[in-house]
Amino acid sequence: xxxxxxxxxxxxxxxxxxxxxxxxxxxxxxxxxxxxxxxxxxxxxxxxxxxxxxxxxxxxxxx
Amino acid sequence: xxxxxxxxxxxxxxxxxxxxxxxxxxxxxxxxxxxxxxxxxxxxxxxxxxxxxxxxxxxxxxxxxxxxxxxxxxxxxxxxxxxxxxxxxxxxxxxxxxxxxxxxxxxxxxxxxxxxxxxxxxxxxxxxxxxxxxxxxxxxxxxxxxxxxxxxxxxxxxxxxxxxxxxxxxxxxxxxxxxxxxxxxxxxxxxxxxxxxxxxxxxxxxxxxxxxxxxxxxxxxxxxxxxxxxxxxxxxxxxxxxxxxxxxxxxxxxxxxxxxxxxxxxxxxxxxxxxxxxxxxxxxxxxxxxxxxxxxxxxxxxxxxxxxxxxxxxxxxxxxxxxxxxxxxxxxxxxxxxxxxxxxxxxxxxxxxxxxxxxxxxxxxxxxxxxxxxxxxxxxxxxxxxxxxxxxxx
Ligand SMILES: Cc1cc2nc3c(=O)[nH]c(=O)nc-3n(C[C@H](O)[C@H](O)[C@H](O)COP(=O)(O)OP(=O)(O)OC[C@H]3O[C@@H](n4cnc5c(N)ncnc54)[C@H](O)[C@@H]3O)c2cc1C
Ligand code: SF4
Numbered sequence: 001x002x003x004x005x006x007x008x009x010x011x012x013x014x015x016x017x018x019x020x021x022x023x024x025x026x027x028x029x030x031x032x033x034x035x036x037x038x039x040x041x042x043x044x045x046x047x048x049x050x051x052x053x054x055x056x057x058x059x060x061x062x063x
Numbered sequence: 064x065x066x067x068x069x070x071x072x073x074x075x076x077x078x079x080x081x082x083x084x085x086x087x088x089x090x091x092x093x094x095x096x097x098x099x100x101x102x103x104x105x106x107x108x109x110x111x112x113x114x115x116x117x118x119x120x121x122x123x124x125x126x127x128x129x130x131x132x133x134x135x136x137x138x139x140x141x142x143x144x145x146x147x148x149x150x151x152x153x154x155x156x157x158x159x160x161x162x163x164x165x166x167x168x169x170x171x172x173x174x175x176x177x178x179x180x181x182x183x184x185x186x187x188x189x190x191x192x193x194x195x196x197x198x199x200x201x202x203x204x205x206x207x208x209x210x211x212x213x214x215x216x217x218x219x220x221x222x223x224x225x226x227x228x229x230x231x232x233x234x235x236x237x238x239x240x241x242x243x244x245x246x247x248x249x250x251x252x253x254x255x256x257x258x259x260x261x262x263x264x265x266x267x268x269x270x271x272x273x274x275x276x277x278x279x280x281x282x283x284x285x286x287x288x289x290x291x292x293x294x295x296x297x298x299x300x301x302x303x304x305x306x307x308x309x310x311x312x313x314x315x316x317x318x319x320x321x322x323x324x325x326x327x328x329x330x331x332x333x334x335x336x337x338x339x340x341x342x343x344x345x346x347x348x349x350x351x352x353x354x355x356x357x358x359x360x361x362x363x364x365x366x367x368x369x370x371x372x373x374x375x376x377x378x379x380x381x382x383x384x385x386x387x388x389x390x391x392x393x394x395x396x397x398x399x400x401x402x403x404x405x406x407x408x409x410x411x412x413x414x415x416x417x418x419x420x421x422x423x424x425x426x427x428x429x430x431x432x433x434x435x436x437x438x439x440x441x442x443x444x445x446x447x448x449x450x451x452x453x454x455x456x457x
Contacts, residue, residue, distance in 0.1 A: 015391050015400060016441055032442035056356055056391060058103055058123065
């Protein structure tokens, strides 16, 4: 099983709060833009859910 | 019986989710005086105020684990008896509980200024944001009382919509407490470049108008026209419903590191979010209320875990509570991001860049770095955040 991750880039404001919860999945690049993996191992589900919780724009959906 | 959560905001939501995640399977009832399920407030002074207030777009996602929660919305808690373990609602309902989560947040402070009331509003709820939005027409003259984050964001949004914006505040500079005088002054220049007018060191003596506010007189005698007044001058914790229980309610409700209230009767009572005055190991033993968006989640998780343990007859984790306060603000195209508590600083230093451009400002107290603020430099703040986090270890 894998976790599917989607970030609504119209909503995302690149604050990087998600990166502190799951830095293997979400990162800010040198220009300060969010880059993320669309899939993660199921063992990372809680961390990814946590990232979705702390996103100020509520831009992250997890399946 | 079961758990009653008073306040259907972010803190109450996170506490409920954590109770379930920690294995609590009993009943959960969430009481909220607003008619809505928990929603996200920060957009109310930013995107939603600019683009239109869409309730569905603001609601927090609800996890399946909360499908069986009972929501009592549009009904306020008006009293409580912590020894008898009951909460009384405005419609007379008495809710018994085994565990209670205090999540009632704060409300904007209103100043007793003489004159008409119509046309004066604050900005905390969906309804207030809608009312403000309707009045922010391109020719509107908007008077903003208070130069904190919400006031400044409202000013920026008003300008983006083409309205005239004037900010009146007692402070010397906008956002002076969270940013300090130097960066506050620089933010003021950014606002002035966008056409915002400031009257600082001033208060409003009176509003004028027959039916509704048409103008205001400042303490220095200046007369300002106004079609709408947005008031953002601080907050009052919603604790009246807790009176008579011997709790320390001097500034919100005092809790320990487990988010539990310090009172015999309140054995199974925890508090979260804006209303909770809690210790944070990063900043010494003093308990504080921190009105930052990430705090309801941090305190909600801890409080949920505490209550789940207590209800299972186990001893909760009473170790230090450590949460990194994190705040962001959007004003025009500028992104302000802060970590820690810059307001506690005894000295500040511009670490990188120039305060009138992209910059990083450090805030120090006697133990070292206590806060950092970046303007348009969010991606470079990670090392500073780490340094503040390390305070917990010493
Ligand atoms: C306009 C605005 C912009 C903001 N912008 C930012 C930002 O950019 N960054 C940031 O970090 N933070 C920001 N914040 C702060 C952040 O939104 C709050 O810290 C957060 O909402 C607090 O959540 P809470 O659950 O503690 O309280 P609340 O969200 O206030 O929830 C408490 C709920 O309890 C209800 N209630 C109160 N009394 C009772 C009662 N007796 N009975 C039943 N229900 C009751 C209230 O009506 C409310 O619905 C902003 C806040 C506002 C208003
Ligand atoms: S926390 Fe949300 S808004 Fe911030 S970078 Fe991540 S997805 Fe974007």
